[in-house]
Amino acid sequence: MVRLIPLPDPDGPIGSSRIWVNPEHITSAIAIVVQDGVHPMLYVDLKLQGLSLSRYWLATGETGELDAAWVEFLRLLESG
Numbered sequence: 035m036v037r038l039i040p041l042p043d044p045d046g047p048i049g050s051s052r053i054w055v056n057p058e059h060i061t062s063a064i065a066i067v068v069q070d071g072v073h074p075m076l077y078v079d080l081k082l083q084g085l086s087l088s089r090y091w092l093a094t095g096e097t098g099e100l101d102a103a104w105v106e107f108l109r110l111l112e113s114g
Contacts, residue, residue, distance in 0.1 A: 039110040044091040076100040
């Protein structure tokens with residue numbers, strides 16, 4: 035059975051997902067913190083098998099919130 039993990043939708047309601055990814059197809063995941071506005075934003079650059087590198091938003095907030103969002107993303111990758 036295929037296992038998919040959600041990536042949040044920054045423009046949708048809280049808890050909504052923009053895309054679902056099969057973690058078995060991820061070849062690399064890189065945390066990117068952008069500090070252009072009032073609050074830093076956490077993105078993940080994902081390289082999926084057969085596709086180009088893409089950037090997805092994970093969270094906006096203070097450092098502790100971004101750290102927690104990254105840990106949760108990694109937990110989703112590992113759980114199965």
